[in-house]
Amino acid sequence: MRRTGRFRTTLSSKVAVALSGLGLAGFVVFHMLGNLQVFEGPGAYNKYAAFLREMPMVLWTVRLGLLTVAVVHIVRAIQLALRNRRARPVAYTVRAYRVASLASRTMALTGSLLLLFIVFHLLHLSADLVDSSFHDHVDERGHADVFSKVIHAFHNPLYVLLYCAGQLVLGMHLSHAISGSLQTLGFEHAVRNRVFKAVGPSVALFVMLGNLVIILAVFFGLVRT
Numbered sequence: 741m742r743r744t745g746r747f748r749t750t751l752s753s754k755v756a757v758a759l760s761g762l763g764l765a766g767f768v769v770f771h772m773l774g775n776l777q778v779f780e781g782p783g784a785y786n787k788y789a790a791f792l793r794e795m796p797m798v799l800w801t802v803r804l805g806l807l808t809v810a811v812v813h814i815v816r817a818i819q820l821a822l823r824n825r826r827a828r829p830v831a832y833t834v835r836a837y838r839v840a841s842l843a844s845r846t847m848a849l850t851g852s853l854l855l856l857f858i859v860f861h862l863l864h865l866s867a868d869l870v871d872s873s874f875h876d877h878v879d880e881r882g883h884a885d886v887f888s889k890v891i892h893a894f895h896n897p898l899y900v901l902l903y904c905a906g907q908l909v910l911g912m913h914l915s916h917a918i919s920g921s922l923q924t925l926g927f928e929h930a931v932r933n934r935v936f937k938a939v940g941p942s943v944a945l946f947v948m949l950g951n952l953v954i955i956l957a958v959f960f961g962l963v964r965t
């Protein structure tokens with residue numbers, strides 16, 4: 741492939757990874773805010789889940805959209821990583837570690853671990869295949885009892901450990917991903933640069949702390965059935 745062609749393909753992959761990544765980050769923020777309703781008790785939490793289930797067309801459109809975006813993100817990110825490796829067959833002897841943050845150097849690793857976490861999470865809390873104790877459970881209003889499922893899950897120290905580890909990996913991945921995506925999409929500006937660089941770590945910390953608060957509040961009995 742000619743140099744300009746290769747440049748264009750790399751650029752289109754970078755834009756695809758950035759746009760799909762920002763879309764997924766949006767879902768993660770939205771999901772965390774939705775899950776915070778666990779502090780309002782079973783009524784509010786189960787009503788939110790029921791609201792989505794009552795509109796199967798909307799639910800499945802969102803699910804398929806999310807899956808498509810996730811596939812685009814993963815495939816294009818792998819393509820980019822392979823292309824970068826091919827373009828630099830001999831590893832640098834002196835790596836510029838001082839310039840690149842730990843989060844940016846470990847994107848492939850945190851991305852892969854995050855994928856494993858998400859697959860586990862879906863099998864666990866969405867498909868009920870890891871623990872089916874609350875599969876057909878309904879609350880007093882007849883809504884699926886997602887609240888009790890979450891409370892039951894985070895009483896188990898093993899799941900608490902797995903979910904806390906998942907949040908650390910998510911935080912690291914998001915921290916570099918959001919700033920990097922904004923940079924790729926050309927949002928960086930000489931004066932506002934510091935603000936854009938701070939957006940990624942701030943959103944990552946917000947999501948990570950929000951999720952950790954839910955997990956630990958349930959584990960320590962602050963939220964109970």
Ligand code: HEM
Binds near residue numbers: 775890951954955
């Ligand atoms: C404390 C942390 C979290 C809790 C308590 C939680 C809880 C849940 C629950 C209860 C469901 C099933 C909803 C239902 O059956 O109606 C679910 C689904 C899901 N979660 Fe989470 N989640 C957490 C973190 C995450 C994270 C960090 C991600 C992604 C990185 C994620 C991605 C998803 C996805 C993709 C679904 C499927 C949505 C669907 O059914 O369409 N979750 N989560």
